[in-house]
Amino acid sequence: MRNRVFLLDITRCIGCRSCELACKSEYHLAEGQSFRRVYELEWLTPEGLVVLYLSLACNHCEHPECFRVCPHRTYRKRRDGVVIHEAGRCDGCGRCVQACPYKAPQFDQERGKVDKCHFCYARLDAGLLPVCVEACPTGALNLREGEENLADTVDKIPGLPDPILTGPSLRFRLSGRLKHLLNRPNILGSFL
Template identity: 45%
Template sequence: MRYAFLLDMGKCIGCRGCAMACKNFYNLEPEMVWRQVYPLAEAIYPHSGRAFLSLSCNHCEHPVCVTACPTASYTQRADGIVVHNMETCIGCQNCVRSCPYGAPRYSATLGKVQKCGMCWERLDAGLLPSCVLGCVTGALTIINLDDYVAPGIVQYPAGYPVMKKISPSTRFILPKEPVMYGVKP
């Protein structure tokens, strides 16, 4: 059993509903985000601001935050979710510096780091993560990575850092483009 986010970029409309749903559920500080939506560069998708990576913590197979943390505030659950414990966090930001995906975020107000825990509190209560529930188009889902095979699924879409050693669990389905006619761009 290993939980992972699956983002179907073909369905994602870049609305940021997932990221705001997270702020809504956790009542995050105004500038704080545990999930962010990144428009793809035109070199990757030819229409600017029309395809996206929606990313939070990738709940890596070999998470560097766990090894970087001096206070053992990170734990990896048996189901793959990497949980950060704010109570023991001393705000040293070793994790912030170590994570190649920028998942842990430092709150200057709290003097501590925060991060997506895949809504483990909700999962444990039999509910979907807030971002998944909040995705209006069904682009963002969770899967069991141990037992999920689907055509066209990729681990490293263009624009997403390749980190083979730590092996992020997030998976992606790539976006498509329409055939275009009319006034020449």
């Protein structure tokens, strides 16, 4: 089993949204649908204003809430951890949209169905990187497999749901001032 993880180097993300648009372009997503989204956060600290950018998509959780709540069994989890939504059987009931703490599944008004990031599994199977990772101009968004190179990463940052809930395949790398600042609990409040 190869567990794949999105690794976001927060100090290198400049919020350019190339990842978000590369995905929209690859899959010709509907208006208002973004499998990946870039959040811009700013908060005032005694050390000055801190601005950071978070690029988030489906985290292909170990215990996916979408999978658990779907009445039509439209979600499945591959052996390598990728969570796939089979839109064919989806009737757009929206329970997964409500249940996902990361707001990954999104309702498409036009089709009346939900869809979400599938980790570019067809590209992964062809030995390619997900388009979002490939598009990142600063190398902030990465793909990691297994436990390799996760030593200097963290699994949680303030403002995001506690990873213990669903076991997201998402890690962060922090350095410098941000490492120090983000070490405080609940500074941001939930932004999702």
